[in-house]
Amino acid sequence: xxxxxxxxxxxxxxxxxxxxxxxxxxxxxxxxxxxxxxxxxxxxxxxxxxxxxxxxxxxxxxxxxxxxxxxxxxxxxxxxxxxxxxxxxxxxxxxxxxxxxxxxxxxxxxxxxxxxxxxxxxxxxxxxxxxxxxxxxxxxxxxxxxxxxxxxxxxxxxxxxxxxxxxxxxxxxxxxxxxxxxxxxxxxxxxxxxxxxxxxxxxxxxxxxxxxxxxxxxxxxxxxxxxxxxxxxxxxxxxxxxxxxxxxxxxxxxxxxxxxxxxxxxx
Amino acid sequence: xxxxxxxxxxxxxxxxxxxxxxxxxxxxxxxxxxxxxxxxxxxxxxxxxxxxxxxxxxxxxxxxxxxxxxxxxxxxxxxxxxxxxxxxxxxxxxxxxxxxxxxxxxxxxxxxxxxxxxxxxxxxxxxxxxxxxxxxxxxxxxxxxxxxxxxxxxxxxxxxxxxxxxxxxxxxxxxxxxxxxxxxxxxxxxxxxxxxxxxxxxxxxxxxxxxxxxxxxxxxxxxxxxxxxxxxxxxxxxxxxxxxxxxxxxxxxxxxxxxxxxxxxxx
DNA sequence: AGTATCTGTCTTGTATAGAGTACATGTGTC
DNA sequence: GACACATGTACTCTATACAAGACAGATACT
Numbered sequence: 001x002x003x004x005x006x007x008x009x010x011x012x013x014x015x016x017x018x019x020x021x022x023x024x025x026x027x028x029x030x031x032x033x034x035x036x037x038x039x040x041x042x043x044x045x046x047x048x049x050x051x052x053x054x055x056x057x058x059x060x061x062x063x064x065x066x067x068x069x070x071x072x073x074x075x076x077x078x079x080x081x082x083x084x085x086x087x088x089x090x091x092x093x094x095x096x097x098x099x100x101x102x103x104x105x106x107x108x109x110x111x112x113x114x115x116x117x118x119x120x121x122x123x124x125x126x127x128x129x130x131x132x133x134x135x136x137x138x139x140x141x142x143x144x145x146x147x148x149x150x151x152x153x154x155x156x157x158x159x160x161x162x163x164x165x166x167x168x169x170x171x172x173x174x175x176x177x178x179x180x181x182x183x184x185x186x187x188x189x190x191x192x193x194x195x196x197x198x199x200x201x202x203x204x205x206x207x208x209x210x211x212x213x214x215x216x217x218x219x220x221x222x223x224x225x226x227x228x229x230x231x232x233x234x235x236x237x238x239x240x241x242x243x244x245x246x247x248x249x250x251x252x253x254x255x256x257x258x259x260x261x262x263x264x265x266x267x
Numbered sequence: 268x269x270x271x272x273x274x275x276x277x278x279x280x281x282x283x284x285x286x287x288x289x290x291x292x293x294x295x296x297x298x299x300x301x302x303x304x305x306x307x308x309x310x311x312x313x314x315x316x317x318x319x320x321x322x323x324x325x326x327x328x329x330x331x332x333x334x335x336x337x338x339x340x341x342x343x344x345x346x347x348x349x350x351x352x353x354x355x356x357x358x359x360x361x362x363x364x365x366x367x368x369x370x371x372x373x374x375x376x377x378x379x380x381x382x383x384x385x386x387x388x389x390x391x392x393x394x395x396x397x398x399x400x401x402x403x404x405x406x407x408x409x410x411x412x413x414x415x416x417x418x419x420x421x422x423x424x425x426x427x428x429x430x431x432x433x434x435x436x437x438x439x440x441x442x443x444x445x446x447x448x449x450x451x452x453x454x455x456x457x458x459x460x461x462x463x464x465x466x467x468x469x470x471x472x473x474x475x476x477x478x479x480x481x482x483x484x485x486x487x488x489x490x491x492x493x494x495x496x497x498x499x500x501x502x503x504x505x506x507x508x509x510x511x512x513x514x515x516x517x518x519x520x521x522x523x524x525x526x527x528x529x530x531x532x533x534x
Numbered sequence: 535a536g537t538a539t540c541t542g543t544c545t546t547g548t549a550t551a552g553a554g555t556a557c558a559t560g561t562g563t564c
Numbered sequence: 565g566a567c568a569c570a571t572g573t574a575c576t577c578t579a580t581a582c583a584a585g586a587c588a589g590a591t592a593c594t
Contacts, residue, residue: 024552024579027295028331032338035355039362048571057553062572064295064552071299072395077366081571085363087394087401088302090370093360095306096352099344103357127354128339134354291549291582315541324583329542348541540591551581561570 030056030064035073035085044077044084102233102263106225107135109259110236114139117252120239124160124222129176131155131164134234141241154181156195159208159222160235166203167230170196185214203232207253217242221253223260236260297323297331302340302352311344311351369500369530373492374402376526377503381406384519387506391427391489396443398422398431401501408508421448423462426475426489427502433470434497437463452481470499474520484509488520490527503527 033054038045045053051061065083068074072088097103106123114121114137123135130152155161155177165173173196182190202208203224211219219242227233236259238252300321305312312320318328332350335341339355364370373390381388381404390402397419422428422444432440440463449457469475470491478486486509494500503526505519 024581026581027293027551028298028334028581030552031295031298032334032340035340035359036338039359042362043366046571058571059554059573060552067295067299070395073299073302084366085359087363087392087399089356090360090363090401091394091399092302092306092352093357093363095309096354096357096360098309099311099351125354127358128337132354132358134357291551293551294581295551297582313541325541326543326584327582330582535594537594538592541589542587543589544585544587546584546586547582548580549582550578552577552579554575554577556573556575558573559571562568564565564567 025056027060027064030054030060031068034061034064034068038074038083038085044082046082050083102225102227102265103134106234106236106263109263110135111137113137113236113238113256113259117238117255119252122160122237122239123234124158124164124237125234126164127152131158131161139239153214154178156181156190157184157214158237159202159210159213159220160237162195162198162202162208162210163222163224163235164232165199166224166232168199173199186216207257209249209253211242219244219249221249221256223253223256224264225260226264228265234263236263292323294327294331297321297327298335301328301331301335305341305350305352311349313349317350369492369494369532370401372530373501373503376530377402378404380404380503380505380523380526384505384522386519389427389504389506390501391425391431391504392501393431394419398425398428406506420481421445423448423457424451424481425504426469426477426480426487427504429462429465429469429475429477430489430491430502431499432466433491433499435466440466453483474524476516476520478509486511486516488516488523490520490523491531492527493531495532501530503530 033056034050037050037053041053047061047065048058050065051058054061056064065074069076069083069086072086074083075086076082077084097107103123110121110123113119118140120139120141121137122133125132125134127134131154133151133153153161155165165176168176174192177192177195182192182195184190198208207221207223209219209221213220218239220237220239222235222237224232225234225236236256238256240249240252244252300323301317304317304320308320314328314332315325317332318325321328323331332341336343336350336353339353341350342353343349344351364374370390377388377390380386385407387406387408388404389400392399392401394401398421400418400420420428422432432443435443441459444459444462449459449462451457465475474488474490476486476488480487485506487504487506489502489504491499492501492503503523505523507516507519511519
């Protein structure tokens, strides 16, 4: 592996990584970076490469990985000297689901929706200032739009993003959305003001539709799930072909809004 | 802190906790203890209480929890100043499932089994030297035997435990099984030699049945899932009423073994 | 009012965890 | 065989992360 950068991934987001560089770094932070990196790459990696990837000293990485493997948060992957997430993280994740009504019911509802409509359906939330697909159910189309659970996408690219930011101060939104986030995959550039206006109208309307934003062939319908009046905790959304008729789209939106309302906690 | 033990939970297992006590402790270890404690208690807890529970200084606990909350591994629970597992752990857990064929297929198979037989079915694995219920599907009996995912039970109490230890050295087994583990819930005491003999016969037979071990009313049927010839990676098991007829038991065992074989990777 | 017990933040000294470096071992290539 | 480049472990040295304690603000009970 001469290039080694085949694994290059955006890490410099949630945790501000590099700072003054050369300096000594807290072990816990290194661990958080390791986990974040594994989440981004979605595959097992050798310890040496891992050290490079999170730009940590090799010796440190070895000791940290040993701790994590002993604790079961990481596991040595089958073929020898690679590590990936471990069973413990799965167990903790299940604990989270159990303690979180919204997630549990939301997953169920999303599965139902995709089965009933045949379209890809997703449950989305804000995760440390970023849009995250928390659960996704594929739908039955021959060429289905796949998007992995846990994928993080810039907020302005999505319908759900517009709903999730409802009620936030302008300053907070500016903080969450980087310049890069405003550039769509096809190179087009959104204006921050337009985006903020979209947020307001979507919030008022109680749903949001975006067409051809992340790609040219799909349209995204989303409805907000409230954890308290005015507070959007999550969204459920459907990804449909962009040429879906207006009538059908309206039906799906109505369906989506009804399900979202059922999931909401109307305190 | 004279009492404070309302929250006392067995923590002194995987990680050897107390050691020389008064001494300074690595932040990462404290974090691992915190996660383990939350997993054991299965509920949100105040930061002050958390500090007591893992016997860490309050100030340290505050900083660690802040880091973990910022990273999304923990979340402040709804009502104010309590913490519990966060979304990130769920996402990491899903990554684990995705990267782990056996777990993914095993969950599926267990769900099928419990639907087809109506009995409680479980997927079990060794997790840092302890028996762990990795996935469990309830079955349809009016009074069903419930056992939570992630629950850890002494190996000698279970049929799966006997299969999971197949092929291990006697010394290793002695190391994994404490004196307490040999005492059943009703007070009866198993002999280590008998247990080790059970392991051998179960391994040879390719299945294991235990009756009335954890409680007087149930019988546990288990079959091994292999990750390589001779290496037991997991078990699938059925929990049935103790008075299930011999004939029906035999049928279920045959079914179980067939499913387990299908899950196995026969290198 | 006074007392007691929380929570959350901040500051300071020092034990120690992390960084750097070296070395033994393994593997592939020329 | 010599070289380049991995992995995994072991060793010091010192910058700093942890621990302890003080502090202000809440809440609660007498």
